[in-house]
Amino acid sequence: MAYQHTIGRRVYKFGDLKTLLAKASPYRSGDVLAGLSAESYEERVAAQMALADLPLKRFLEEAIIPYESDEITRLIIDNHNIIAFNLIDTLTVGEFRDWLLSDDTTAGVLQNVSTGITPEMAAAVSKLMRNQDLVAVSNKIEVVTRFRDTIGLKGRFSTRLQPNHPTDDPRGIAASMIDGLLLGSGDAVIGINPATDSLAEVGNLLIMMDALRQQFDIPTQTCVLSHITTTVELIRNGIPVDLCFQSIGGTEKSNASFGINLALLDEAYDATLSLKRGSIGQNVMYFETGQGSELSANANHGVDQQTCEARCYAVARKYQPLLVNTVAGFIGPEYLYDGKQITRAALEDHFCGKLLGLPMGADICYTNHAEADQDDMDNLLVLLGVAGCNFIMGIPGSDDIMLNYQSTSFHDAIYLRKVLGLRPAPEFEQWLSRQGITDEKGNLNSRRNAELLNKMKSLWTK
């Protein structure tokens, strides 16, 4: 079906729904690279106006990637909850935007409608929203998940401790872990990006982290972010796997480029769940996503990168994950050119994920060839903190020496908790206090607990 909007004497025509969505997208380099971006400022607003008048029902009638040729489309259509959708089925996309922002649409209402919203509806409405709107709606939504601690509660803010090392040296990784724990990091997960996907090395890292977690009785979970097939193999070998990680895409073809499909994810989910390692909950999956990965795999089907990204969340929500995060600034300037585009993308991803019911976090990050720096990340950090982001990364001094990019430091999380009055996950907060890392007010102690340091020191002298 074709869509159109008239401005003055000029009629703007959009051949199909995916073209309309692409032209309505706020400017970003990846859509230009894909040849999908609006040709002028006016065309973009014309597309947004046409989109605002579009009934939400239209998204159930026109698939942007054919049902027959893409299993993610089938997942979206087959799992759509028509009863939840009844709450919004008379609205246009524009009315949906106003409805989301309305005071009557509370956290509870948003939770009830979540499974009635498709990724394309979420992407569409986000294109009619300013950064402020994305923050305002996200801030209303609470998505809570549990494994050994409780993540995502209102007023709480967690971190993934990311102790990467270029050669996976277990002592080097442990050194970064200790540094992070002493700075209050790691309540979302302690998660390593491995330099290799070797079964033996990944297994050793998992055993080392699990031993350290048990020795210090830390209420958190550990993860090595290897391919799901590696994780499944490790589970079969009896290695202590808390969480199963996978990078996911929003189209069947992009997932094929990651070497996965829904059947493999089902298998990995069941295998991880069967271990029953969570003490207070069984959210066992951890997913990473990021705008542009579909285009970079030549698997975007002419769909703009933000809509592709939202489709990832249909995959993620099938598995009730503990953690999902976008890695907005990692992919490079050909997809998100500068701090402005990275900021916008991260806020969109966080909003769409939360709206679809996911425990969204964000890797607030940039590469050295992007037009961005620490100031841009500082801004985004505050925005996501206000938006109620579940977690961010914690990396020594912001500098990931394995992946060669900059993300948030341990210090960044301390700062955000302080200025916004946010606290770690409750179980982890108590642990920090028991270890003397924080004082009775939850602030980091200026004095070190000598006993704890000695215990940690013994890890190296053994």
Place this chain on the structure above:
Amino acid sequence: MDEIKALDEIFFAQLKEFTAARIGLGRTGSSIPVKESLIFNLAHAHARDAVYSELNTGKLAESLLEFDLPIVHLHSKAAYRVQYLQRPDLGRQLDDVSKDILESHLHHSDIVIVIADGLSATAVNNNAIGLLKILVPQLQTAGLTIAPICLVKQGRVAIADDIGAALRARLAIILIGERPGLSAADSMGAYLTYNPRPGLTDEARNCISNIRPHGLSAKQAAKKIFYLVQESFKRKLSGVALKDNAGALND
């Protein structure tokens, strides 16, 4: 307080032996103290300067004279750096003037050597000549003919496919600046492609990374490249299939 700091320093000194990560930075309030903050800024500044550095074609050409090979100056379709950063597709193709230049140099050869700025011209400005001084004589002694050396501005790795095909070379080697990190802004990569032609992807290439004084030395890199060149000609391929023999490099 000083006692606590001293305790910290001894503790972290031990941990720092095992990682180059920025651990044990200390804190003032919730922030990183000024000294470490500025050290970080300097590393980022080096990386940013490297991204916007320019290929020193004059000095490179002068240094290349000793090989007694023709030198050609080429440019990709990316007209300037900001465009280069946003349009990788343009950085992979030669502009029309460059295509004409190559036509006048057409004669069959075994190897074409390409030097391109990539994401750090600093890396090739500093490291390309040192490597070629070892590698070119080795190739010549082995009886291989070398095409004109191509200096390319605003080039990406795959531009060597266009160049190799235009010059009808059997194999292309491109020396190119890698994406600068905070720990190194001058890291050069070498990519080797057998039977170069437009449309190839990364799995058709072999890559030798991190060539710089504090990484892989010019001597080590030249040895690896020369080995790969010989194997590539022997097996008439490059890329993933050639990597299987990488164990032979570990001596």
